[in-house]
Amino acid sequence: MKIWFAHAPRIDDNAKEFARRTAEARYLRFVEHVAEQFSGGQRFLDDLPREVLADDVELSNLPADPPAAPASPGLSSASHGE
Numbered sequence: 001m002k003i004w005f006a007h008a009p010r011i012d013d014n015a016k017e018f019a020r021r022t023a024e025a026r027y028l029r030f031v032e033h034v035a036e037q038f039s040g041g042q043r044f045l046d047d048l049p050r051e052v053l054a055d056d057v058e059l060s061n062l063p064a065d066p067p068a069a070p071a072s073p074g075l076s077s078a079s080h081g082e
Contacts, residue, residue: 004030 011019054062 001034004033
């Protein structure tokens with residue numbers, strides 16, 4: 001979506017009325033573009049940058065039983081009806 005809007009030019013004041021009249025057609029083209037991307041097998045996640053978070057050595061050094069996550073403040077078993 002960001003790329004789509006990055007290529008959309010700024011509309012001059014004298015062209016805004018035309019832009020308003022053609023907004024529906026432009027929106028439908030945008031929706032068709034998004035639908036084509038998803039129907040072609042491309043997923044949103046495919047557009048995200050791929051970053052290596054850990055290599056094999058770092059992964060092998062992780063503890064087998066990681067510590068439990070701390071409880072969120074304000075949440076207790078009483079607030080969940082338990």
